[in-house]
Amino acid sequence: MATDKHFLERIPNGIYFLLIIGAMSYITLYPLGLPIPVTEMTRATYRAVEALGEGDIMLVDQGYGAGTIASHEPGFVVMFKHAMRKGVKLVILSTSVEGPLLLDSALAKINPEARGYVYGTDWLHVGYVAGGEPAYAAILQDFYSTFTVDYAGTPLSGMPLAHELQAPTYEKIAMVYVQSAGGDVCQGWIRQSAVRYDIPMIQQPLEMMVPTILPYFPINCQGILNGGIGAAEYESVSGLPGEAVKLSDMLSMGGLVCLIFLILGNIGFYLKPKGGN
């Protein structure tokens, strides 16, 4: 079929995709190591965590799946490391079915036991929780009655950290950290913890979901990590470098190719012969 499009508008997808893959692969092999400018959202997140004291409890919704692991796992790892540095205790649950199965990979990079963090005393993992927003409300009211065993099936009755979370749980939680690809999860946590109990909250949604959370920042949500870039910025500002910094370079190159093609497409649009439909 004949087309009236300029050739700059008709570059085959195959070439375009190969260029994206090539650019991202190249930068993975030869990182630029550019400085990462830190946004106010990330600085606010860092300040909120820095304000926590030793022994404070952070409730973490590790609500990411395999699809977004590249963005979310570095955020989880750096936050866990920062919390350990501050002596903050962590209670991990997941609003994603896949979340608990992805935790092993993150824990292998953190290695909490080697750093003196004892399971059941300093951190706890209770696995997947179904039920959406009412479940968040139930957890914050009485964590101990909502969960009876941890993810491995060990009764919580033998764990000191679980005992600390007896009703009213919301009085014992110093911060909620939510990682999710879904805006409903992020907003649900804001409604149930930040709005209702005024618990400080930080979130790491995907980049595309950040505008959904922005209206709550910084009143109900003290900090936002802008997806994978936010994790890279957090690694930079906290002095705990990890995998997100590499991701930052990859995003730069992938984005650069997209932008070049966006410009080429528009140049082609204006160069093509006018007339017809």
Place this chain on the structure above:
Amino acid sequence: MSSSRRMYQRQIPLAITFIVGMIVSFDWFVKWEPLQTLTTTLMNFQIVMVAFMMGFAGVNLVYLHTKRIQRNMSDNKLFDVLLSAILLACLFIWIIVGVGIGQQSDLYKWLFNTFNQSLSATAYAATLFYLASSTYRVLRIRSAETGLLLLVGFITICANIPLFKAWFPILGTILVWISDGLVKYSYRAITIGVGLGGILMGVRTLLAMETGYLGATEE
């Protein structure tokens, strides 16, 4: 509809909705321990119901695809039969391994890491190419409005790329202006509007003026 049937299908569910809704609503405003305990119990009940619904969905999936296999076998659509068979096989393998051996077992983790994680990550990563392709082929400056849209989009993309932000720090300032000045407040207005709509919907549901959640009922 007979009066007894009407009672079971409408009046009792509406009464339960009203009572549960009022308890949970009051708990938001009144800090009274027995009420909090009752609310927590109701919330926990909801968690159990969702878990049950997920199991029910699994049973429904088996029923649906068993029927589909039977129908496609008779229509000689063997590829469709194969797809349904793969789905059912995966479902049963995961249930047997997960319930029988446990989610902590090496086999379950192997299944997850080998199949689920790889496929899920691949499917998500593939959307990048669709997005990139659509950005290239669709976004054109055809009018002043689309020009403005593209300009804002262009700046936002540039400002979200660490490379550009490092080279041109002014981009970060512009992005903050767009986020704080345009996105945050317009989105906040939308959120407040949606919230008011939600409150209205909740009140209508509690007062039995909104009965869509009961499904189709005969009048």
